[in-house]
Every structure is written in C-alpha cells, then in structure tokens.
Amino acid sequence: MEPIGIIAIAVAILVLAAGSMFLLLRPRGKAAPPPVEPPEVRIPEETQAPPKGAVEDQEATTTIPPPRTMPAEPMVVPPPAVEIPPPSAGRMVRLRARLARSQNTLGKGLLELLSRDRLDDDTWDEIEETLITADVGIAPTQAMVQDLRTQVKVLGSRTPDEVRALLRKELLTQIGTDLDRTLHVQPHGERPAVVLVVGVNGTGKTTTTGKLARSLVGDGRSVVLGAADTFRAAAADQLQTWGDRVGAEVVRGPEGGDPASVAFDAVAKGTADKADVVIVDTAGRLHTKTGLMDELGKVKRVIEKKATVDEVLLVLDATTGQNGMRQAQVFAEVVDVTGIALTKLDGTAKGGIIISVQRELGVPVKLVGLGEGPDDLAPFDPEVFVDALLGD
Ligand SMILES: Nc1nc2c(ncn2[C@@H]2O[C@H](COP(=O)(O)OP(=O)(O)OP(=O)(O)O)[C@@H](O)[C@H]2O)c(=O)[nH]1
DSSP states (O other), X not given: OOHHHHHHHHHHHHHHHHHHHHHHHSOSSOOOOOOOOOOOOOOOGGGSOOOTTHHHHTTTOSOSOXXXXXXXXXXXXXXXOOOOOOOSTTHHHHXXXXXXXXXXXXXXXXXXXXXXXXXXXXXXXXXXXXHHHTTXXXXXXXXXXXXXXXXXXXXXXXXXXXXXXHHHHHHHHHHOSSSOOOOOOOOBTTBOEEEEEEOOTTSSHHHHHHHHHXXXXXXXXXXXXXXXXXXXXXXXXXXXHXXXXXXXXXXXXOTTOOHHHHXXXXXHHHHHTTOSEEEEEEOOOOSOHHXXXXXXXHHHHHHTTTSOEEEEEEEEEGGGHHHHHHHHHHHHHHSOOOEXXXXXXXXXXXXXXXXXXXXXXXXXXXXXXXXXXXXXXXXXXXXXXXXXXXXX
C-alpha cells in the first residue's frame, strides 16, 4: 500500500476513536451546577442551646448529661456594708423645710389673720377654724384664742414683728418647752436599756423602730432589735434590713409565734452582748382592748424578768387626725406610754396634732418622723418646730 493510503487509514481511525470518546463522556441534558453546601460546623455539646422546654424538663429527666466543666468555686456573697449613720443632733433643723404644709396653715395663715387692722368676731372665727383644721383640738384651740384675744388687746396696734412674737410665744406655751423629751436609753451597768415600740399597724411603727436604731447607732450606742411583731411576717424582714444596715443584731421568732418570747430573747441577747439599748417592735393588734392588754402586758412582764422597760414609745401617724388619736388612747390605757413618736409630719397641714396629742395623752412628743428616708426621724425640738412654722 502507498504511504499516503496508510496515513489516510490512521487519520480515519483517530477521528473515529475521538468521536466515540466524545459520545461516552458528554453530559446528558443541561445540568445545573451542583449547589455549594456550607461546610458543616459542629457545635460542642455543652454550648448548644437546650431545646425549647428542656429547661423545664430538666428536673423530670435524667437524659441531659452532666456538665463537663470543672465545679465552680462556691460563690461568696460579701456581707452588706455597715453604714455609719449621722448623729441625731440637729436633724430637725435639717428637716425643717418638710413642715411646709403646716407652715402654710398654722404659720402663715395665723400670721396673716392676726396682722389685720381690725380683729372682729369674723376674724376670730377664722383663727379658730384655722387652728381646728390644723388638728390643734377643740380645748387647746379655745385656750389659744382666749390668750391671743387678751394679748392683742394689751398690745393695741401691732407691728408684724410683734404679731410674730405673740404667736410664737402662744404656740410654744401650748406645745410646752419644759417637758422631758429625752429618750431614756441609758444602760443600767451591764444591763441594756429597753425601749418598747407600740402602736397601730401602718402608723410607721417598724420604720420608726429601724430609724431609731440607726439614730442611736449614729450617737455611738450599740443596739439589739427584737422583732416581736410576729403577726406580720414582713415586719421581721423589714427590721432585719434596718438592723443589717447598721450592724445591729435582730432577734426574731417564728411567724405567728409568741411576741413575749421574742421580746425575752431580744433582751437576753442584748444583755449577753452588753448592748446599750434593746428596741422591741410589737404588733399591737387592736382586736379587742383586753386582747391588746393581754399581749402587751405579757411582753412587758416577760421583759421585766430580765430588765426594766425604760421607754414605751407610742407611734402615731400625724395624718390620721382624731381617728388615730382615739386608737392611741386605747394604747395609752393599756400600757404606760412614756413618749410619742409622731410620724408623717412631713407633708401634712395638721401639725397642730402635737398640741392635742400631748394634751389628750399627757405624754410628750419625743420624736417626729419627717420623711421616708432612713435618717428622717428627729428628736422633737419645740422651738425649731415653731420657728419652722412661722418662717424666718
Ligand atoms: N412620709 C413619711 N412616711 C413615713 C414616715 N414614717 C413611716 N412612713 C411610711 O409609712 C409606711 C408604713 O410604715 P411601716 O413602718 O411599715 O408601718 P408599721 O406601723 O410598722 O406597720 P406594721 O408593721 O404593719 O405594724 C411606710 O411606707 C413608711 O415608709 C414618715 O415620717 N414620713
């Protein structure tokens, strides 16, 4: 065969082979490019979020493997920082602006009326009404009007300064400047002084007990608190918070337990710790007079097995007026009240209650509550009070 023939046959074989290879390898139909799958990410078991409902089921099932982490260090909760409260002196001066509403009624109102050129019967009626509205009470109001009438006659024409001096003197006479308003909280040698806090619930009894503890600590005394208001569970917790803040021990009993037993334990603790003062917060429910007498009488008798009750503080809410006064009278008949803590005197126009409560109960107001802040309880100072009412 001619070389040209051989070449032609070889080319033909090559073309045939290439054609059949193309047919074999050609893709069938128009295929889409394969989707690009994201690479699989494996999350370590501990960090996977639990399926919905797994948290609730955790207690009921044992299928959740225990955590593989190292056991955590036990959490140490730092004890609450003990505060150093300010001393009680000068508090009433600091809080005098809180008497603004009583200042408008008793102070400015009376000053304006007494400064009129002619003081006719209508004006004296207005003066009387102002005093009654401020809760001065009927009998003290009549006494005040009588005194003021006499002195105005003596004076004749009056300068504003004279009117102010006249009213200042009269208010101080009615409030009393020579009553013993000191709190009896001196310890007896190794034995602490005991303060019993009584009064209707909601008057601010527990708050006043806590504030008093703060103020005594601020004056450098050591205090033990007795949560003998076992009737209201939250009262003991409330007192605990007050005590914790100033580092005062709080003795409490079971809810609904015997208040006398808590009072006894508190006095025992105060004696053992050589505390200066034990303050006992009582429930003093006004169910019946005999029930109240039994409860408070027992608390007092039990304390007297170990100590003496130096002070029985009656807490009275200044905003409750004559109704509060009637309730206070029941307490005064049941225990020998030695002093009154008049709360919520801030924001009330009824500052005259100081005059009526002292007259009705025959005991001095020793403390006044002038706000919800922890240091808003002040030893009552008649001169600062009257000057705050009359303005400078
Ligand atoms: N504005 C004002 N609020 C006061 C004053 N004293 C107490 N309060 C508030 O009166 C409310 C009642 O006080 P509590 O101390 O819980 O009353 P309580 O008499 O102890 O009540 P019980 O524990 O149920 O006996 C609280 O909101 C106190 O903050 C005060 O002087 N001024």
